[in-house]
Amino acid sequence: MRTEVEQDPSALDLPIAFPRPGEGYGLGGCPFRDEQLGAWVVSAYADVDRVVRDGETFSSKDVLGPDRRETFGRLMAQIREDPRLTQATTYMKGLGDGDGHRRMRSFVNKAFTPARVKGYEPVIKALCDELTDAVLDRVGVEFVSEFAVPLTVRVIAHALGLPPEDHPSFKRWSDGFEGMTTLDPTPQQVDAFLTAAVEFTPYMTPLIELRRREPSGDVISAVTTENDLGERLELDEILKLLSGLMLAGNETTTGALAGTMMYLVRSPSLQAQLRADPTLIPALVEEGLRLTTPAGALFRTATTDTVLGGARIASGEHVFIRFGAANRDDERFEQPLCPMLDRSDKRHLTFGRGPHVCPGAPLARAVLRIAFETLLERAAAITLSDRNDAIVPTGGPMTVRVGRLYLDVIA
């Protein structure tokens, strides 16, 4: 089977392609209206690129979708009865638009400067070594739960400045928040979210107060101290920002690690190339990011009548921007379904672009690079386990990723 994959590299795309973000929408093509979704579906690279760059015409007030207000509307009575939940609604709103957004970004950007990310590298390396020790010389390693999840959670919790004993709670909260990024959360997902929101606020508040008084080199210190203009964020703004970082960073980085590993084990020649020349690992990371696109799609809302890719979009209408489809657009990328280490055009849209471009991208890239450097250096062979369910996709149209991945790791 692996030989067949080698003969037809585009077949590598198949396991994660189901459920493909917006299954049935296809790749490329003009924007079209999906009444059930309540949005224009935007798939071509050039169109997605235009939307994310133009934050004036395409607002980020409802990035998780038009139904979000309704979801929270249903919760409002519950929220009014329990004041501990008040903060919960603000947690799922993103960083907004315009001057408010620019203000929030001035603090987030401070937290992920190249120097700060460099400072996290020794911890990332130590964690990669520890997690590699635990999987070496074993068959049937479940890579997502045994490597990708613990690495991501511990790196982000460390970067934020949380003590190691609280990292498991951090993961539980992140899962609780993540459940609300599906288009139609179940009552259980809503409950898990509210529990996480209730626990998150009183846990973070004293830590924020402490870092205000005694800043250190972590993200909480960066967002609690002054920006370049001498401004400070209010407590509720900091809580919103930290919940955003937790939500935006965890599942995505885990998905990129697992998805990239999937390509690696399904293509022995790719693995051999990287073993022969480890300086190609950053190129693997970029191809892994392009092909996995963990934040597969998000929404924007038109602020004015506009024309996009030939479609007339009215003010107030929503657009569903499919980063995953844009990254496979053959108008932009040659042989888009194949991982190619010598690809000259590496400008994928996995981290978005424009005013909302992902501030955590340097951290995510460092995690991916160090993880694959460590694994490839310390394991002589990494292969897909010989079981029917070796690759299991998970997630919905907005966040599809590899949910389980079973490997044999030979020292």
Ligand code: HEM
């Ligand atoms: C492979 C990993 C990651 C992927 C694929 C990813 C993807 C994205 C994308 C596509 C956006 C743009 C959203 C938009 O245009 O509305 C975004 C924004 C964001 N990301 Fe990431 N991200 C990743 C890792 C991280 C990490 C590690 C952090 C922080 C710890 C982070 C924090 C954020 C925040 C706070 C935003 C909002 C920025 C804004 O609205 O201005 N992300 N991310």
